[in-house]
Amino acid sequence: MKKQGCEIEAMGITYKISSKKREHPFKIFTKKQEINQEPKQVINLxxxxxxxxxxxxxxxxxxxxxxILAIVGPSGAGKSSLLEILAGKLTPQNGTILVNQNPIDKARFKRISGYVTQKDTLFPLLTVEETLMFSARLRLRLPQAQLSSSVKSLMKELGLDHVAMTRVGDDRIRGISGGERRRVSIGVDAIHDPEVLILDEPTSGLDSTSALQIIDMLKAMAETRGRTIILSIHQPGFPDCEAVQLNTYDG
Ligand SMILES: Nc1ncnc2c1ncn2[C@@H]1O[C@H](COP(=O)(O)OP(=O)(O)OP(=O)(O)O)[C@@H](O)[C@H]1O
Structure with a gap:
């Protein structure tokens, strides 16, 4: 039987950013410069x-x-940029993104994918269950009873049952652990059960046990429900997955 799912292909992606220094909006004159003399500094820059x-x-x-596809590389190698291009958030100067062999339709892709950013952007005063329910109300048009059951089953899948009623917290307000917070962030963007989940460094800043829990959870998502998972990591060695190595490019 042919396996269903969503295949994403990036072909010949070239992405450049302008590093041209902008001319200072105000002219700065030094004592030595004549008032009507153009500063030579701008031309040199x-x-x-x-x-x-x-x-x-x-x-x-x-x-x-x-x-799971892992995008591996040192800081500044372009991992986040590539993830944003694969998610249809950034447009490269050259190259094509294909979704199931067709050019990406950004609006449709947004509906079938979830993008988890590097930083957790959660409300510290909400509990874990309230946070996921808030996201469920925004993304799913379902009656309250079904929303509740979706949130409960997601909390179970993410291993967050035991902290359902605990505040998320942040650096100033005591709350759940860093690893649990990362799992809540994943839940916020996975509540609509997306076919594709893109995660920017989901294990950064976590101890090895918490990182392994996240990896196991993502593996289970891919292997049991046929989800396509793309993530970025600094170090190679992410177990049992395809990897793309990026290197910093000076050019
Ligand atoms: N909007 C921007 N303006 C200027 N420079 C940018 C911009 N976006 C990315 N860059 C530069 O492009 C390079 C790649 O950035 P990117 O965030 O994709 O790398 P990364 O591999 O994800 O890094 P990290 O692991 O530190 O998050 C970096 O040198 C970064 O400074």
Missing amino acids: EEASPGAKHVLKDVFCRAKPWE
């Missing part, structure tokens, strides 16, 4: 500036359903 910085050059990758 223009000459020194390369104009654009290559973040990604000719990158190919394929994320398949039932699997």
